Amino acid sequence: CAVLVPVLGDQLGPRLSSLRGRDKAETVVLMMEVADETTYVRHHKRKLALILSAMRHHAQALREAGWRVDYVGLDDPENTGSFTGEIARAVARHTPERIVVTEAGEHRVQTMLEGWEAELGLPVDVLPDDRFLCSRDDFARWAASAPELIMEGFYRDMRRRTGLLMDGDEPVGGRWNYDEENRKPAPAPDLFMPRPLAFQPDAITQEVLELVERRFADFPGKLDGFDYAVTVEQAEAQAANFMVHMLPKFGDYEDAMLVGERHLWHSILSPYINLGLLDPLDLCRRAEAEYLAGRAPLNSVEGYVRQLIGWREFVRGMYWREGPDYVRRNFFGHTRPLPAFYWTGETDMRCLKEAIGQTLDTAHAHHIQRLMVTGNYALLIGADPLDVHRWYLEVYADAYEWVELPNTLGLSQYADGGLMGTKPYVSTGKYIDRMSDYCRGCRYDVRARTGPDACPFNALYWDFLQRHGRKLRDNPRLGMPYRHWDRTDPLERAAIRAAAKAHLDALDAVPSYAD
Ligand code: FAD
């Protein structure tokens, strides 16, 4: 063939720069299931099943559209286990004149594909991934001219660029951001809560489920009840369900958490967007149309659009800007291994049990569970940010380094010293109690700071602020808690710090996952 086009596992879907406008008769599309990618962390079994099944369905869709697809399965006895090894074998099979590939999502793979030209001795064109709205070059230009590298400024520029929710040069409704209206506590659960669609595994998915169970039996998570969408059509159906049933209340309850309610009014579309099955700009336009038709309020639609054209594009821009060393940042010098219960859910802290249990069952948790429950606790106990990063990369179906790392290491663990967020996202149990019904069924008392029944988040929070006083006291957003601590009775302060120490000592006494 004339051109070999490798399509990587998160480059699925109909709009890929490497395939656009290409002559099908002179192209071979190469798709590869490789051990390097399936094992670079111990991915949750559901995440593996989703990616491999979506890849196989995508190969089928490409063939039906008239492409020649060379697909290498994980069980192929000749499989070398790496992208580079498989490209070399495909070059020998198809003798292409050149390779055309869309840039990779993460440094690890991008470095590999930039080496192909020298290694294989034939031209390799690496094209920008224009499934993102802001290219890496555009982000670099924005960052060079922005007064401050903050998401809100970037987001406003993206609104102007896309014209989403704009009234000429002004934001629709007169404000850019309706976040203040999006912090309602969880309502009482009822039978009329919307549900995401569930998709029964077809023959292709069944085969993948068996493969994952056989080859990755000791990886975390469960496969029972696997019901993810694995094709563009199914993902589109899930998106349509969201627009009608969840979007209207998405804003109001964006930060809420409820026992047993895993989805609330969230879209649960991130796994599909990140694989390429859904287009983020198209989703934003559909959400905007719901607002214009009077079916969804502005606080919901603005909140949704901000996550996609603001946060999602911003974290990707920052990931590439900060480079491969970003992963090693550790502002607080934290070294504690992540407790073993992150892989079992066996803890008597109800909030953590719920968030981790749901994660192990479904490979999904929503933003506030990730940020204010599992992330908050990991930061308060001083967990090693690299460990925390690996956990998030393993357990979530939507986790790829470009999006997971800035969210975890930056936003959630503050290990970059404030690049992604202006203050560490830590809280006492009071925040969790306000936003959820977790504390009502917990063996700990969320109001107590000391004593055997005191909620561990309370003492850990105050202890964290004291341990890192030198680094955090001058942060204007933390003035209030430091003033509160300074006014607290010294005996009470000593008791709080002793309670935190007892909790941390107890953690150190049990073997961690790393042991
Ligand atoms: P919704 O609440 O419906 O939000 C709409 C969409 O906005 C999402 O589908 C997602 O595509 C996008 N989005 C929202 N917040 C973010 C964000 N902070 N960064 C990037 N995109 C965002 N998201 C991932 O896609 N992959 C990850 O690996 C990931 N890791 C995270 C780790 C931590 C510690 C935290 C705090 C957040 C992480 N997020 C990650 C962001 C966010 O939690 C998920 O995108 C969201 O929970 C996905 O569920 P949803 O589709 O129902 O989202």
Ligand code: DLZ
């Ligand atoms: C995440 C993942 C997994 C688990 N397996 C594969 C695979 O077998 N083949 C493949 O092409 N891609 C896989 N992926 C996604 C890749 O890791 C992804 O394409 C890169 O992260 C892009 O940078």
Ligand code: SF4
């Ligand atoms: Fe979590 Fe504390 Fe509430 Fe228990 S009391 S659920 S540990 S915040």
